[in-house]
Amino acid sequence: MLKIKMNIAEALSEAIKKYFSVDASANDIYELLEYPPDKEMGDIALPCFKLSKTLRKAPPVIAQSLSDSLSETFPDGVGKITSSGGYLNFTVSDAYLSDSLLCQILDADKQYGSSDVGKGRTVVLDYSSPNVAKPFHIGHLGTTVIGHSLKKLHEFAGYKCIGINHLGDWGTQFGKLITAYRMWGSYESIEKGGIDELVSLYVKFHDEAEIHPELNDNARTEFTKLENGDKENLKLWHWFVDISLKEYKKTYRQLDIEFDSYKGESFYTDKMPEQVEILREKHLLKIDDGASIVDLEEYGMPPCLILKRDGSTLYPTRDIAAAVYRKRTYDFDKCIYVTSSGQSLHFSQWFKVVELMGYDWYDKLVHVPYGTVSVNGEKLATRTGNVVLLKDLFEMAIEKVSVLIEQKNQQLENKEEVAEAVGVGAVVYYYLLNSRIKDISFKLEDALSFEGNTGPYAQYTYARACSILSKTDAIPSSGECFGFSVSSPERELLLVLSFFPERIKYALAEYEPSIITRYIYELCSAFNKFYHDCPIVGAETSEQKAFRLRIVAAVKNVLGNALSLICMRTPEKI
Secondary structure: OHHHHHHHHHHHHHHHHHHHOOOOOHHHHHHHOEOOOOHHHOOEEEEHHHOHHHHOOOHHHHHHHHHHHHOOOOOOOEEEEEEEOOEEEEEEOHHHHHHHHHHHHHHHHHHOOOOOOOOOOEEEEEOOOOEOOOOOEHHHHHHHHHHHHHHHHHHHOOOEEEEEOOOEOOOOHHHHHHHHHHHHOOHHHHHHHOHHHHHHHHHHHHHHHHHOOHHHHHHHHHHHHHHOOOHHHHHHHHHHHHHHHHHHHHHHHHOOOOOOEOOOHHHHHHHHHHHHHHHHHOOOEEEEOOEEEEOOHHHOOOOEEEEOOOOOEOHHHHHHHHHHHHHHHHOOOEEEEEEEHHHHHHHHHHHHHHHHOOOOOHHHEEEEEEOOEEEOOHHHOOEEOOEEEHHHHHHHHHHHHHHHHHHHOOOOOOHHHHHHHHHHHHHHHHHHOOOOOOOEEEOHHHHOOOOOOOHHHHHHHHHHHHHHHOOOOOOOOHHHOOOOOOOHHHHHHHHHHHOHHHHHHHHHHHOOOHHHHHHHHHHHHHHHHHHHHOOOOOOOOHHHHHHHHHHHHHHHHHHHHHHHHOOOOOOOOO
């Protein structure tokens, strides 16, 4: 549809110049084109009231004049042009949908919808980033799947992408954990219990510190020793990090996520002094009650804390040092941070500090915020405190899907693999269904439904397309069905297929994976209506069968691409 819209825009640009003697660029016209809510009005519309001021004509006059101007030679891909009131309406031709579009999709295969707009440009994405020795809970789901989906979308658009897991692997919590381990832990119990045992020790420390506050002093001492390179404490710290990563990577494997870098907060310890010195040299640092700050009152923000009273650094200091390192290392064109909306002020502050420091790439830093997630019902998962562990949620989803598979398809091969793909996919889809900035109340039963706007419904639709194609030896060539007249369900489905590249464009522009998720449901709905109304294997003629099989193959390609872009697997049998 992007191509058709541009064809229309270019034709309109020429018509306006010829008929009204006014220059209007094709790009400007393109931005005015929209999709009519009433399908009887056509597939693409130009609301002419947006041109009335420039052309000094009433919208109905503009619409009729442009319709007359284009009546002899339609833009490529257009089969009908009408004017209605102040709207100029275009209908995509059956020939384009049944031949050109299908050929594009089938020839491109897994590349349909991709582009090279990002060719030669690098994007760094900072996402997931759990705190070491703490559980990977459902609150991490947002940053993880939104971040990885954005990475895949940028890669699909030709960008070189660097995915960074900025681990929270430094701070006073390690002093607490070291203290707790020496007082109550053992090597054997941690090796056996993994991160769950580390969490238990951390919780026990806080419980005991309520009774014995001197434990906090001991923890600060242990962390200071760690900062100063104490061998024993460093050995424990490395051990805690390794154990945590081992657990996190199990979850990443379930999501098919890999990172290019796991450099966490600790990596930037020796890189912060340089940035603090630059702040001093530029006279940006001020002393406020013993702490060093950058005053941002002029920009409508609270001060940005750089150094505590004792001279230790804070999150902004680390983030500035990390951004400078990433720019020097990767020379990024964009550096994207996917974190909760609660951190929006923090990013606004240190982004402004980077600008004040004189780094001319400050406007390449992008914060992508998202809303909070809660779980409706204690029964959904085992809880650690008031946190729902992501592994528990995945495990419960997989178990429920496994039961359904046993009930409906006992002969299914690779049942465990399919159950994991569908169970995990259900959780991911449910999360990415709504705009990222919205708060989400997670309901597992709703997420696991095979009906309606859900992950299992989308994956089952993909499997249905695969099943149909498995009954034929090969996808027919375009020559077998060229110029085939399309029915209403066929036309609706083909139009939805044509929208895919445009939806990717919008998802990238808005940093919004939910645009793809909503498209998936739109495609699945159109396909299942087509499947219900249009016999495929049992079509009336061989030509009709060939044409419909090509449509199914196109759906499989596009749906598979779309699911991949939101971190979902595509089992061919369910």
